[in-house]
Amino acid sequence: ETEQTEIASRENLSPPQVEQRLLEDGSLELSFPTGVKVLISPHSSFQVTGNNRLSLMQGMLFAKVTTPAGKGFTVDTPSGSIVDLGTVFGVEVDETKASAVQVFKGEVELADSTGDKISLSEGETMFAEASTNHWQPSENVSPRFLAAVQGLNNTFFPGISYLRRTKVTFIYRADTEKLPNGPVQGPSYIMFSATPVAERFSGAVPNPNHWDRQAEHFVEVHFNEASSKWQLHLNNQNIDFTPVNSDVLIAQAESQEKNETGEWNRRVTLWEEESGTLHGIRYGDQLNELSIRPDWFSDKTDVGDFMIVKNIYYP
16 A cells, blocks of 8 residues: 655755654655655655655665656665656665665766766666665666566556566477477567566466466567468467557567578567567667577577566666
8 A cells, every 4th residue: 555645845944853764564655846756665764855855764765757846856875866867767775775776767867975976877777885885887676676666567657667587488499390380481579568468368378377488578479461460379379469559579580490400590680779660569779778698598499598688668
């Protein structure tokens, strides 16, 4: 349950008059006079120190700064200050007083304890150990932070999905007799679905065991030129589906070819510095930075040959 509190003007209050608060149960949504919205997670210790400023001593918060008056909203942490430049971002301070910040949209400016400043843009993460107070790039946030963002997807962060170390489990390399449907004869695409694919396509394939080895938010699709329909190949059949606005094609998988050892291989290409719309679905470089590592399972024949290893935010 989330409690909502509106922050009154604090211009005439000195810092000692502003209480430090430990939030033990539930979440707390703060509305600042500047229009800034801040969601404080359970088990967080924080202090509102001004009309557009607060301190986070421990725990997590998520901030939305969407008004001109809110620009410059500042979160003070044990590792330094985080100054908003018009954005949506999250901050975590763990039990050791190490701090992490992740930008979902826009940009923030970080200042460490020495006053050095660095900019952090959409999709980027920075981390600072309590002992060093120096911000450094980081590929991932904590599992606790990840779980909090996923839980807020349809409330505080509508339209933003967050993926971390996500397997893309399609057939990219296999012996021909182990291909359940034979080699794919045409190009297809790797599509991101904001709704988990098992939930979205449960009507087409109701058996939950089918999805055990399927990536939660990715599915392989192709466009049927004859019917002008997008389809996914599931349970030995091509199933029509209707794209939604949040769908994004992140890569193209070419037809499978047989190599000299008798294995079927496929070339998968990520779009870089290119974007557009393909038959009603967005594609390409409209996403934040990501990388796909091929041959994750070395020489073993498998259906999980590629894995995304970056934090990815799809606004």
